[in-house]
Amino acid sequence: MNRRLTVAEQLAKQGVSRRAFLKFCAAAASLMALPPGMAPAIAEALGKRTRPSVIWLSFQECTGCTESLTRSHTATVESLIFDMISLDYHHTLMAASGEAAELARKQAMEQAGYLVLVDGSIPTKDGGIYSAIAGVTNLQMLKETLENAAAVVSIGTCAAYGGIPKADPNPTGAKSVQALMDEGLVPRKPVINVPGCPPIPTVITGVLAHYLTFGEIPELDNLGRPTMFFGDSIHDRCYRRPFYDQGKFAKTFDDEGARKGWCLFELGCKGPTTHNACATTKWNNGTSFPIESGHGCIGCSEPDFWDAGSFYSALSMPTTPLDLAAGAAVAGAAIGVGVALANRSKKGAAKSAHQSAGLADLEK
Ligand code: FSX
DSSP states (O other), X not given: OOOOOBHHXXXXXXXXXXXXXXXXXXXXXXXXXXOGGGHHHHHHHHHHOBXXXXXXXXXXXXXXHHHHHHOOOXXXXXXXXXXXXXEEEETXXXXXXXXXXXXXXXXXXXXXXXXXXXXXXXXXXXXXXXXXXXXXXXXXXXXXXXXXXXXXXXXXXXXXXXXXXGSTTOTTOEEOHHHHHHXXXXXXXXXXEEOOSSOOHHHHHHHHHHHHHHSSOOOBOTTSOBHHHHSSBHHHHOTTHHHHHTTOBOSSTTSHHHHTTOBOXXXXXXXXXXXXXXXXXXXXXXXXXXXXXXXXOOOTTSTTGGGSSOTTSOOSXXXXXXXXXXXXXXXXXXXXXXXXXXXXXOOSSSSGGGGOGGGGOOOO
């Protein structure tokens, strides 16, 4: 068998210069909320690591997660990081079909330390017959593919928490990857949840960069999400937050307050109870995010967001600084705010580091 190339060798083979590689390592450091001075250490680590084999399984989903990752138009961190792994199976993107495609999955499973990326939830009702690939149910395919995997990354809210397919009445008995492991239906492996419907591409690649560089999963919160991206709420980092603190709220989507960019809390924004990096990393190469486009956050990276009430009903929590101070003293009344305030006072972590959205364009 041919020796597998290290990440540095692979990039050099593709014409990526040393300078561009170091620039990439600085960007990767930023993605992981590490100081730029870590770039040489990251370059050294990646220079030694071979590209892991990756099997991407898509189950019950809308393909938004794959769309999210592939809608890049320039040489980006996202595209470079996919040069750092060997994406051996992805039935939406791969050229092979039929038996050749399934053979690619089986061959990838022979590589030591392969990673499994899953998007979509897994139907379990009636033996899991509601979704199958090549005649194999999603449940059976996941069970088989996880057997010798090093770890699994659940990409998107469907894989992480069940998402929209699991929403009431959940006709297919959809479950998340973690739930299946907890019930002993598939082999237990380390799981990293990267929720979002869809998830932010920079966050997906940041998680992969961390795994590739350090060979281990990053620190996770109690919902299995990497704290470097999900440690703060949207509310913590929202540029409209000063208006919230001043009690200035848009009452309709086209009133004077909306035109002045006031807080969208009263229009149903779920930013205070939602954890993700949208407000800092943003979308479309750092162009914008839903709140910047005038719509409240719908909370898509939290479990059961679809069943959590109307996207346009305000959360029941204090809305002015005075109320906020009083409410914080009432146990349970200020759900989300306590977390938000605690997070605002946290030092370090993924704060300004994630504001470097301009790092996306890297020259070869
Ligand atoms: Fe779910 Fe992803 Fe939402 Fe769609 O694969 S997280 S429905 S964006 O596509 O799984």
